[in-house]
Amino acid sequence: LIIASLTISAILVFFIVPxxxxxxxxxxxxxxxxxxxxxxxxxxxxxxxxxxxxxxxASFWDTYARIWxxxxxxxxxxxxxxxxxxxxxxxxxxxxxxxxxxxxxxWKKRICLSVADHFVFxxxxxxxxxxxxxxxxxxxxxxxxxxxxxxxxxxxxxxVREALFSxxxxxxxxxxxxxxxxxxxxxxxxxxxxYTQNVREGYxxxxxxxxxxxxxxxxxxPFTPPYGGxxxxxxxxxxxxxxxxxxxxxxxxxxxxxxxxxxxxFQTKTAVQxxxxxxxxxxxxxxxxxxxxxxxxxx
Numbered sequence: 001l002i003i004a005s006l007t008i009s010a011i012l013v014f015f016i017v018p019x020x021x022x023x024x025x026x027x028x029x030x031x032x033x034x035x036x037x038x039x040x041x042x043x044x045x046x047x048x049x050x051x052x053x054x055x056x057x058a059s060f061w062d063t064y065a066r067i068w069x070x071x072x073x074x075x076x077x078x079x080x081x082x083x084x085x086x087x088x089x090x091x092x093x094x095x096x097x098x099x100x101x102x103x104x105x106x107w108k109k110r111i112c113l114s115v116a117d118h119f120v121f122x123x124x125x126x127x128x129x130x131x132x133x134x135x136x137x138x139x140x141x142x143x144x145x146x147x148x149x150x151x152x153x154x155x156x157x158x159x160v161r162e163a164l165f166s167x168x169x170x171x172x173x174x175x176x177x178x179x180x181x182x183x184x185x186x187x188x189x190x191x192x193x194x195y196t197q198n199v200r201e202g203y204x205x206x207x208x209x210x211x212x213x214x215x216x217x218x219x220x221x222p223f224t225p226p227y228g229g230x231x232x233x234x235x236x237x238x239x240x241x242x243x244x245x246x247x248x249x250x251x252x253x254x255x256x257x258x259x260x261x262x263x264x265x266f267q268t269k270t271a272v273q274x275x276x277x278x279x280x281x282x283x284x285x286x287x288x289x290x291x292x293x294x295x296x297x298x299x
Contacts, residue, residue, distance in 0.1 A: 015227055017229020017230075018203065018225075018226050018227065018228070020229075021229075024060075025126070025129070026125060026126070028057055028129055029125060029126050029128055029129040031053075031057075032053060032057075032128045032129055035053045045131030045132045045134075046131070046134060053132070054105060054111075054132060057102070057132075057133075058101070058102035058105045058106050059102075061098055061099060061102040062099070062102045062106055065099040065102065065103070068231050069096075069233065069234035070231075070233050070293050071103070072233075072234070072235045072236070073104075073236045073238075074236065074237050074238065075237050075238030075239065076107060078192060078241060079108075079110075079152065079192060079238060080152075080189075082150055082189075083146075083147040083148075083149075083150050083151060083187065083189045084147075084189050084191070084241060085143075085147070085153050085155065085180055085183065085184050085189060085190070085191045085192070086154035086192050086193075086194050087155060087157065087191055087192070087193055087194065087272060088155075088156050088193070088194040088195060088196075089156065089158070089162070089166075089172065089195050089199070089272055089276065090156035090159060090162040091163065091196065091200060091203060092163055092164075092199075092200065092203040092228075093202075093203040093226050094156075094163070095202075096196035096202075096234050097114070097154070097156075099234065100112075100236050101114070111133075111151065111152075112151070112152040112153070113135075113146045113152065113154070114133070114135045114136065114153075114154050115136060115138040115143065115153065115154065115155040116130075116136070116137070117160050117220075118137065118220070119220065119222065120135065121137065138179070140182075140183060143155075143180075143183045143187075144187055147183070147187040148187070154194075157172075157177040157180060158173040158174050158177075159177075160220075160222050161173050161175070161216070163222070164212065164216060164222055164224045165205070165213060167204070167207075168201070168282075168283040168285075169283050170200060170276045170280055170282055170284065172273060178251060181250040182250040185246075189244060190243045192238060192239065192240075192241045192242070193238075193242075193275055194237065194238050194239065194272070194275070195236070195237055195275035195276055196234055196235065196236045196237075197233070197237065197280055198233055198234055198235075198289040198292070199234065200284045201230065201232045201284045201286045201290075202228060202229065202231075202289070203226045203227070203228045203229060204227060204228050205226055205227075206224065206225075212224040230286060232286065232290050232293070233290075233292035233293045235279065239272075239274070239275050
């Protein structure tokens with residue numbers, strides 16, 4: 001009985017916050033369904049009709065972000081007024097990205113459409129929430145249409161693989177993915193890098209990954225459970241945009257986004273890896289990330 005009690009307690013300590021996040025996500029979808037039914041809303045989920053409930057949802061998650069992670073968002077001025085592609089590092093749980101979406105809507109009343117892995121659309125009971133928050137499949141046609149309609153579109157080239165198998169070294173795991181760069185060139189839009197400080201210190205994956213890696217590569221389903229949920233400091237940094245250049249290839253554009261090699265009127269590092277190098281202690285340190293909650297200086 002004692003061993004069983006200790007085991008259950010350990011599981012709760014490791015997984016209570018991730019499970020709470022899942023609970024809140026499903027609760028949000030239930031509230032959307034109630035709103036839809038009570039108001040007989042039949043409009044497109046991205047239409048302005050949903051803005052009032054969208055604001056309520058964003059306010060809830062923004063409050064959660066402030067309380068639990070002391071969340072800060074820097075560099076919003078780097079976002080273009082029109083369409084563009086946001087490229088970001090994928091943490092074990094993309095809760096930091098949800099914080100970003102919420103604050104962006106509250107500050108700018110902008111919806112950023114989010115490219116998600118195919119398994120997300122298989123999750124039961126989340127269809128309305130995915131629609132209202134602008135989650136879309138990562139097809140070329142869907143992305144080009146969204147950009148044509150003036151939306152920001154975000155994508156993590158590392159996706160689920162990066163979420164599961166990157167670690168506190170913050171290694172980018174993009175492989176040969178360059179579709180986002182090709183879309184940016186076709187749509188003639190800028191690419192904007194984004195990164196959240198300490199995202200791996202907040203939520204982590206278990207170190208033993210060989211079996212989970214084999215399972216993922218064969219099924220493309222995330223079997224590895226995240227753990228943690230420590231109230232470390234989260235700061236999301238949006239870098240300067242990489243503008244459209246008709247003389248660059250998709251491969252070269254991927255290289256610039258990944259390694260931060262790009263020249264404007266002055267040389268600056270604006271890519272994902274550059275943001276990580278600038279703002280993140282590597283390897284990540286949980287204690288330092290917790291102490292940063294008390295650091296009031298804006299970095």
